[in-house]
Amino acid sequence: MAYSLIKSLHLATIALTLALFVLRGAWMMAGSPRLQARWVRIVPHVNDTLLLSSGIALAVLIQQYPLVHGWLTAKFFALIAYILLGTIALKRGKTKAQRVAAWIAALLVFGYMVAVAMAHAPFPFGQ
Numbered sequence: 663m664a665y666s667l668i669k670s671l672h673l674a675t676i677a678l679t680l681a682l683f684v685l686r687g688a689w690m691m692a693g694s695p696r697l698q699a700r701w702v703r704i705v706p707h708v709n710d711t712l713l714l715s716s717g718i719a720l721a722v723l724i725q726q727y728p729l730v731h732g733w734l735t736a737k738f739f740a741l742i743a744y745i746l747l748g749t750i751a752l753k754r755g756k757t758k759a760q761r762v763a764a765w766i767a768a769l770l771v772f773g774y775m776v777a778v779a780m781a782h783a784p785f786p787f788g789q
């Protein structure tokens with residue numbers, strides 16, 4: 663019961679974080695001031711906190727942990743890479759080319775995390 667509720671929250675926050683990241687990437691490429699809107703600077707952080715919390719709760723429920731189980735270790739390091747690439751894409755990148763490259767790389771890392779989660783394996787492709 664708790665597991666399926668939390669998993670639904672995890673999946674819903676994953677969908678929302680992806681949608682917001684794609685949208686902000688489009689605004690970044692268009693040079694839109696909407697990227698600086700107040701809600702755009704708040705909502706993704708609230709959602710990402712729920713995403714992380716639900717992931718940690720699921721890990722506790724299934725008793726599998728980063729740095730103990732390979733697939734969650736891979737997810738953990740991929741999450742760090744995703745966050746770093748995301749800040750370069752939306753904030754820190756010095757040129758637009760850098761920001762766009764970081765945005766594409768962040769999306770690839772995100773796809774890797776979904777594949778890792780579905781396969782429960784750190785090398786999910788070609789299995």
Ligand code: HEM
Binds near residue numbers: 717734780
């Ligand atoms: C951008 C970040 C994340 C993405 C894209 C993501 C993706 C996913 C997906 C797609 C699933 C469902 C897999 C299935 O079909 O069963 C899942 C489940 C899960 N995730 Fe995440 N996740 C993220 C962050 C995290 C974090 C930070 C943790 C905790 C360290 C975590 C831990 C888990 C656990 C424990 C499950 C349950 C697996 C199971 O019971 O089979 N996730 N994640």
